[in-house]
Amino acid sequence: MPRTKNYNENEVIEKAMNLFWKNGYETTSMQMLEKEMGINKFSIYASFGNKNGVFLESIKCYKLKLNTLISKLEASTNGLNGIKTYFYDFLTFSKENNCSKGCLITNTANEIGDDADQQIKNALSSFTNTVREVFVNVLKKENHNTVAEQQADYLIVAMFGLSSASRVFNASQLNNYIENIFKNL
């Protein structure tokens, strides 16, 4: 056996993920990734195939990070209020230096077109469906099925909107938005 890698793939992917999150897919160049990940282009290609591969792994990494919030949401027993907490938790989660980066998934969905890579598109919709499913499960604890499905549909769109809006509007506007979303649901 010859020499071993002197970098940890999980560590460098987390750095890549943060770069994609902040700048988007297109804007993030291999040059920037090289610098941020701290390894050479050759090593990046050896570990992840290509830029798309780095991005797909970054999405996995992002999901893993968000799982903390999702788990908390799944464990919640007070229905709508649990989801509302998730909305606020997300805002905190997405903030860096008091400036929101939005959601990596939502940002990507907003950026890509129909001709984008199928694996990426699959990853995005699978994530959205998963979150919606969690909403449904939480809501079923206090509602009957049809209402839960309808409310979940509403909330997943609202969550998507919040992710986008968080990159543009200020905290008071966003809080006002969340409060109104849940006011008379």
Add this chain to the structure above:
Amino acid sequence: MPRTKNYNENEVIEKAMNLFWKNGYETTSMQMLEKEMGINKFSIYASFGNKNGVFLESIKCYKLKLNTLISKLEASTNGLNGIKTYFYDFLTFSKENNCSKGCLITNTANEIGDDADQQIKNALSSFTNTVREVFVNVLKKENHNTVAEQQADYLIVAMFGLSSASRVFNASQLNNYIENIFKNL
């Protein structure tokens, strides 16, 4: 006086605007613009300076198109219902081949970073402020000032979210979203 231009600047900008709307700023290349606008790169640069110039004019063109909906909204006398109609009108406006392109302004806000061109950033926030102002004026017809401001804040965030979400979710989910937004306001 020598030969005259054999293209109309307003006409070619409308074509450019549609390209930016569909594909975003970065993805739209000068090559694509050349083809879509039907004129040579030289002519584009002669008329609009650079890519950024084409984009700024495209935003003006977009605002002009949207003015039809804004004017209708301004003229409405039934408050919240007028705004709700505007939400639905926007969905129709943004659709092409039964597929929503979202809002050019919102799409751009989602795409660009902090280091983007200042003129573009100004154009985006000025647009958002204008729409919010119209919301306030419509709401003041049936509410007192503080409520109108607060509701307008809520609705402008909701509108931004709708624009983003319209590129991802289906008609029934979007309608459900709009109905819930206005349900108990």
Add this chain to the structure above:
DNA sequence: CGCATATCTAAACAATCGTTTAGATTTAAT
């Protein structure tokens, strides 16, 4: 008409994109 000047085409510009390759360096096993 003929001159002047703006518009046109088309080629070239430097810079950067994502990706690949060649060669030096390091290390585990023999």
Add this chain to the structure above:
DNA sequence: ATTAAATCTAAACGATTGTTTAGATATGCG
């Protein structure tokens, strides 16, 4: 210690980016 194989650096790849330039073409005015 030698060898084999994988990782590293660094340079180069062709393609495409936004932008500029040179030269041909067309047209309004004296």
